[in-house]
Amino acid sequence: MNIFDVIGPIMIGPSSSHTAGAVRLGNVARLILGEAVREARIGLHGSFAETHQGHGTDLALVAGLLGWATDDLRIPRSFEFAEAAGLTVAFSEIHLGELAHPNSVRFELTGQEGGRSEVTGASIGGGRVLVTRVDDFPVELTGDFATLLVTHRDRPGVISLVTGVLGHQGINIAQMRVSREQKGARALMVLETDQTVTDEALRAIAALPPVEAARRIQID
């Protein structure tokens, strides 16, 4: 936390956790999908389910999916803009279990180019967020750091190929986590880096044969 987390963010009201946090969750979900969203099925859990209309949480989630910032004055009209952008949205109430944070949401997204992603996350206060699941993989993503998300086939040497590209580009890895569905199946690498991942590095990693997709997750 720094002083601008206390005095700030600049945002559209009324609630830092229900509105600003919701925008950021939408931002991260869109970046994880890696393309413009065509269809979003949004499940709301807990307090998000109870009070999303009064807080404009629904409007804010859609604004985030459109890639807007927390202080975008169009947020109250995000549904209109979504329609114009060819984004259809459906909300439902879901129950993610007693352990889930009360301000949780699950996005099932389909992209304009046909890609699909399922993202679960929570607004944890003051506008800060934590994404806890991407597709079937558990993660801990805040969007605060430069983060690279790589989906790939689980086979020997992939990690060294990916980290090799980053190393050559002078990008230092602060933390990384790899998980897989099962041996030899689809796997997910989450890398937090000290430097922003360049377009060149992103392209090079995406072009590696075992890699399905490489996406850069950073907001603000």
Place this chain on the structure above:
Amino acid sequence: MAQKLSLQQWIAQAEEKNLTFARFCLQRQATDMETTEAALLARMEALLPVMRDSVQAGLRGQRSIGGLVGGDAVKMEAFRAGNPDKSVVGPVLSEAITMALAVGEANASMGRIVAAPTAGSSGVLPAVLFALGKSHGLSDRQLGEGLLVAGAIGMVVASRATLSGAAGGCQAECGAAAAMAAGAAVDLCGGRPAQVGEAVAMALKNMLGLVCDPVAGLVEVPCVKRNAGAAAQALVAAEMALAGIKSVIPVDEVIDAMGSVGAALPATLRETARGGLAETPTGREWAKKLFAGEGKGKDASR
């Protein structure tokens, strides 16, 4: 934040170096954030126009999303302008009340605000800073320093207790905002760092135990008027501190007490809308009127 910060320690260091608290915070924060003092202050100052716009938005009389609030800032402004001799509290507090309501209403109507420390308590700091700015002829540079002092105080509160209504009740939001504004006010009016600490302690003490009980779960009732109340508490505490009045309980201990009171509050009184004003017959009636029968947004067409 794992490490507990100490306002008492910072105050002692500022006094020792014979710096105003704003100067001390500026030096400390610039070092911490690996930036220059000028750049840091410029970033703070850049928030002032956003705060001013949020006051203006509220003074245009917007209605909130839930429709529970809106138009009260306009009423206060008309009263102040039309009947200054009828004012009970005098021009500074009257203006602060007006601006706190204005920002609170702008926030409730999805206007653009600066969360300070949260969206629900965003009216307090602009109200106190701008009211004092007018009465004391303060520059934007000075108001920026005021924001910096407020931010530093907020960081200590966040590290020792909480700034979240869901975790600590409204004392953590409006209470912290009042404490932050009180400290800033003392510094802006020429008080010593030690007096900043006394003001923070006294403001927070007067807000201790404040529950978070939003009607229908919205940031409308009682949040908007509570911002005005918190602004008043900030000014009262600053006035006492400048007079040399001290808090018997040291400021860090007051902040810790706020944290433990917050943790002891039942969940019904921590932003769940299951207690307090939210559970009054009228509060329940509003919740029913706003959310019942709508299936709580099962479709995307609001």
